[in-house]
Amino acid sequence: MIEITSSYVDSLASNNAAMKNAQGLVKKRSFVQLNQSEDGTLLFAECKGSGSSNYQCSADFIQPDKPILRCSCPSRQLPCKHALGLLYAYVGGEAFTSAAVPDDITAKREKAEKREEQKLKQAVDGEPKPKKVNKTALKKKIQSQLEGLDVLEKFIQSLVRNGLGTIDKKVIKTMQEHVKQMGNYYLTGAQTELRRLTLLLSEAEDREQVYTDVVEQLAIMHAFIKKGRTYLTNKLADPALALDHESTIEEWLGHAWQLTDLKEYGLMKEQAELVQLAFVSYDDPARQEYVDEGFWLEQDSGEIHRTLQYRPYKAAKLMREEDSFFDATRIPSLYRYPGDANRRVRWEEMAARPLDPHEVARMSIHAQRSYADVIKKVKNQLKNPLSDANPVVLLHVAEVLLSSQDEVVITDEAGQHLVLQDQATAGHRALPLLTHLSASQLEDVSMLVRFEHDMDTGRLTAMPLTILKDAEMIRLLY
Numbered sequence: 001m002i003e004i005t006s007s008y009v010d011s012l013a014s015n016n017a018a019m020k021n022a023q024g025l026v027k028k029r030s031f032v033q034l035n036q037s038e039d040g041t042l043l044f045a046e047c048k049g050s051g052s053s054n055y056q057c058s059a060d061f062i063q064p065d066k067p068i069l070r071c072s073c074p075s076r077q078l079p080c081k082h083a084l085g086l087l088y089a090y091v092g093g094e095a096f097t098s099a100a101v102p103d104d105i106t107a108k109r110e111k112a113e114k115r116e117e118q119k120l121k122q123a124v125d126g127e128p129k130p131k132k133v134n135k136t137a138l139k140k141k142i143q144s145q146l147e148g149l150d151v152l153e154k155f156i157q158s159l160v161r162n163g164l165g166t167i168d169k170k171v172i173k174t175m176q177e178h179v180k181q182m183g184n185y186y187l188t189g190a191q192t193e194l195r196r197l198t199l200l201l202s203e204a205e206d207r208e209q210v211y212t213d214v215v216e217q218l219a220i221m222h223a224f225i226k227k228g229r230t231y232l233t234n235k236l237a238d239p240a241l242a243l244d245h246e247s248t249i250e251e252w253l254g255h256a257w258q259l260t261d262l263k264e265y266g267l268m269k270e271q272a273e274l275v276q277l278a279f280v281s282y283d284d285p286a287r288q289e290y291v292d293e294g295f296w297l298e299q300d301s302g303e304i305h306r307t308l309q310y311r312p313y314k315a316a317k318l319m320r321e322e323d324s325f326f327d328a329t330r331i332p333s334l335y336r337y338p339g340d341a342n343r344r345v346r347w348e349e350m351a352a353r354p355l356d357p358h359e360v361a362r363m364s365i366h367a368q369r370s371y372a373d374v375i376k377k378v379k380n381q382l383k384n385p386l387s388d389a390n391p392v393v394l395l396h397v398a399e400v401l402l403s404s405q406d407e408v409v410i411t412d413e414a415g416q417h418l419v420l421q422d423q424a425t426a427g428h429r430a431l432p433l434l435t436h437l438s439a440s441q442l443e444d445v446s447m448l449v450r451f452e453h454d455m456d457t458g459r460l461t462a463m464p465l466t467i468l469k470d471a472e473m474i475r476l477l478y
Contacts, residue, residue, distance in 0.1 A: 002040060002061045002090065007326045008352035009087045012069070014077050015321040022084035031089060036096040043090055044102060047082045049073055057082040058105060059090075062112075065332060065349040070108075076318065135241055141186050142236050145253060146229060148185025152178070152194065153225045156218065164207070164214060172202045188254035190228075193221050196286035212455045223385035228253055248339050252386060259346065262335045272334035273299045274345075275355060275363070277394075277448050278465040278477045279324040282427045288313050292322035295392050295448065295465070296345070299328075299359065302366030304392050304448075305336070305345040324478045327352040328359060340381060341391050357471035364468050367396040367446040371416040375460060378451050390425065392450050392465070400434065400442040408434065410447065410462075421461040423452045430464050430476040437467070437474065445469045 044058035057071040069083035182191035245265035337344040449462035
């Protein structure tokens with residue numbers, strides 16, 4: 001018996017248009033015949049399309065955690081609307097007729113089974129040998145990166161020495177040229193941060209309004225150059241040329257972590273259960289990518305993780321867009337990236353099931369109850385310019401109040417206050433939504449918040465993302 005939910009099917013879709021089109025096929029009765037194998041592991045059907053003959057689509061759940069969706073249509077989008085529509089029809093309670101597994105699916109299953117047997121054989125014979133590193137090439141790359149950091153440092157120093165007020169269109173053009181140049185030094189992180197600085201200085205109508213952001217960005221770049229140079233110099237002197245699997249410096253320097261590397265360094269956890277608490281998609285012009293970001297609670301440890309999917313502008317139409325996810329997930333292998341709080345996580349397979357209200361009620365045991373302790377930890381993290389500037393924490397909230405300065409504040413059981421404030425970097429407003437909640441939904445609750453340090457005022461504020469009250473989850477950012 002296949003157990004899936006509509007939220008799970010939504011998560012498989014490339015984008016909202018794919019979901020809408022797939023659901024439209026079900027409403028229009030485009031499926032000529034809906035079938036299910038006798039053992040319940042395969043859904044297959046014929047679907048009317050633009051071609052002269054019907055498309056053959058199927059959803060194979062022989063491996064429940066890793067279903068395979070197939071279709072004979074010419075679409076480059078995977079999965080296509082026909083395969084998704086098949087799943088929506090199943091979730092929607094459409095009648096499926098029991099039938100034998102088609103011969104072509106049987107043949108494909110046999111090939112897949114042979115591949116799995118080969119993998120098992122390799123596992124029995126021993127772990128596959130790690131990929132051999134070309135140390136000569138890696139040393140050349142590191143030397144090139146060090147050279148690039150020198151070039152970047154000299155350029156930044158010249159900007160500061162001449163004064164930000166002297167930056168004109170000619171200087172902006174030079175900055176854009178240096179952005180391209182950073183790519184030649186294998187410094188994609190530096191390329192992104194220099195582009196971010198360039199955008200700040202070139203797009204502001206009144207430059208004085210962005211000077212605080214510019215100074216903050218310069219501080220980040222200075223720290224990146226200093227720490228990057230120290231790290232690369234030490235790495236060059238290390239005979240093993242080992243990766244740093246504890247901090248985020250590798251990612252800042254442009255390294256793309258492979259799942260095999262994360263597993264090798266002990267950054268994989270088996271059988272993890274996660275629940276998404278908040279989700280947002282935004283455009284990051286400095287990266288030249290769209291970003292899908294989700295915040296997830298690991299149910300046994302209470303840790304708040306985040307998922308990040310980057311969709312480059314040039315390939316965005318061909319990539320699956322992530323979306324809000326409302327089910328509980330069981331992940332056979334959870335890979336964690338190096339870092340501090342809110343580590344980035346990834347997985348290849350997952351099984352979804354409806355989220356039980358009792359599970360929501362239990363999540364509140366992981367809420368931090370002392371704001372003083374949380375603020376101390378957040379401030380320590382923000383001392384490092386290369387750390388995440390917006391840590392996310394689940395807090396217990398005794399009550400939500402309006403201060404004498406007409407600011408919305410939350411308090412802990414000791415009476416400590418924390419100001420709630422919407423953040424421009426989030427791209428969405430959450431505070432106005434609080435007015436639609438009842439008093440009981442704002443007392444003795446757990447609240448997921450996103451911290452931000454305001455450089456102009458020196459204050460640490462938080463933006464509400466999600467509220468947990470008993471068995472109810474109220475998502476303000478989804």
